[in-house]
Amino acid sequence: MSDNGNVIGSAALRPVFLGNLMPEYSTAKVEEIFTRPIAPSHSTMTFRSIPVDRVDVKRGFCFVFLKDVVTQDDKDNLENFVNAIQGM
Numbered sequence: 001m002s003d004n005g006n007v008i009g010s011a012a013l014r015p016v017f018l019g020n021l022m023p024e025y026s027t028a029k030v031e032e033i034f035t036r037p038i039a040p041s042h043s044t045m046t047f048r049s050i051p052v053d054r055v056d057v058k059r060g061f062c063f064v065f066l067k068d069v070v071t072q073d074d075k076d077n078l079e080n081f082v083n084a085i086q087g088m
Helices: 027-035 072-085
Strands: 016-019 052-057 061-066
Touching: 027 052, 027 061
Parallel strands: none
Antiparallel strands: 016 061, 052 061
């Protein structure tokens, strides 16, 4: 929540889709991508941990449900990270 008690973003309501996953990608492996983010090779940014609510892994793809962000800085970090991993 922000200083006034409001949630800044509702990332938990918008799952992140990851496609073309190798079969060995488990729920734990996908969650690690968000909880210990490393800057993708094509990005000059580094990212902080992003809280994950749950991960639904299917065959070759998954949905990552994120917890709500509580500060504008967290929202920016999340949006920049999701944009950076697109197309990897």
